[in-house]
Amino acid sequence: MSTAGISPMNCPPGTKFHILNLGTLQADEGFLVRGGNTSSLSQKNPVNKRRDLMAIAVLIDHPHAGLLLFETGCAEDIDTQWGAPMTDVFPRTEYKEEHKLPNAIRKAGYDIKDIKGVIFGHLHIDHAGGLEHFMGTDIPIYVHELEFKHACWSVATGADRGVYLADYLSLSNLNWQTFHEDHLDLFQGITLHHSPGHTPGLCIMQVNLEKDGTIICTTDQYHVKENHLDKVPQGWLAREHNDWVRSSTMVDRLQRLFNARLLYGHDKEVAESLIKEKEYFE
Numbered sequence: 384m385s386t387a388g389i390s391p392m393n394c395p396p397g398t399k400f401h402i403l404n405l406g407t408l409q410a411d412e413g414f415l416v417r418g419g420n421t422s423s424l425s426q427k428n429p430v431n432k433r434r435d436l437m438a439i440a441v442l443i444d445h446p447h448a449g450l451l452l453f454e455t456g457c458a459e460d461i462d463t464q465w466g467a468p469m470t471d472v473f474p475r476t477e478y479k480e481e482h483k484l485p486n487a488i489r490k491a492g493y494d495i496k497d498i499k500g501v502i503f504g505h506l507h508i509d510h511a512g513g514l515e516h517f518m519g520t521d522i523p524i525y526v527h528e529l530e531f532k533h534a535c536w537s538v539a540t541g542a543d544r545g546v547y548l549a550d551y552l553s554l555s556n557l558n559w560q561t562f563h564e565d566h567l568d569l570f571q572g573i574t575l576h577h578s579p580g581h582t583p584g585l586c587i588m589q590v591n592l593e594k595d596g597t598i599i600c601t602t603d604q605y606h607v608k609e610n611h612l613d614k615v616p617q618g619w620l621a622r623e624h625n626d627w628v629r630s631s632t633m634v635d636r637l638q639r640l641f642n643a644r645l646l647y648g649h650d651k652e653v654a655e656s657l658i659k660e661k662e663y664f665e
């Protein structure tokens with residue numbers, strides 16, 4: 384996969400990039416990091432490490448495109464939307480009022496009603512649950528064509544049912560705007576790069592900020608920093624390994640080219656330190 388043709392354009396002056404904390408999930412480390420919690424002859428019953436995972440969205444106040452949301456976290460009522468055993472395997476361990484999507488947006492100084500577009504890296508339930516707030520609106524929902532098709536196919540055939548929302552066809556009252564490009568400049572300074580592996584249509588989002596430089600939101604190309612920094616592939620949540628490796632090479636090139644900082648799909652420590660560093664990046 385080449386990175387040819389990538390525009391080095393910056394977002395317009397005045398762009399603001401906010402990271403939203405939409406609560407904490409917990410999971411066995413084996414889901415996230417390959418080999419996590421594996422037994423061996425000398426350690427037949429290792430302690431099963433569990434990891435806290437932040438559900439993350441990004442809010443971009445863009446002078447040309449308006450208020451944009453990158454991913455949406457989980458549904459508010461996961462007991463109904465996910466049900467058991469998902470809520471037992473991936474329990475939500477922290478979810479206060481401030482973590483609900485409309486409240487997190489309000490905390491950043493905006494109103495969910497002012498969102499002008501929702502961009503998806505991928506459509507798994509812990510990223511697309513907040514679509515419930517956009518049903519029946521004509522707000523464009525941007526996602527790669529392969530991701531949308533794969534979500535429908537996975538659910539309809541049962542091939543990968545548990546990780547996607549229950550029924551995408553019932554979501555037909557959303558204004559889906561699919562794209563098929565490998566690299567797409569969606570708005571000035573915001574580029575989506577097709578990064579298959581975790582899912583076939585996953586896209587990472589590159590945002591070139593005038594003052595703070597480039598930030599790449601990797602969604603679940605990398606759940607946690609070890610997937611990237613230590614090159615440890617994903618655990619039980621991995622799908623197409625070879626694709627994932629190729630996508631990883633592309634991300635490395637991008638990071639080098641743009642001296643980019645990375646916001647991983649769920650790494651709580653990395654996200655918390657970025658949130659602590661600045662109210663917003665610009």
Ligand SMILES: [Zn+2]
Nearest residue numbers: 507509603648
């Ligand atoms: Zn995820």
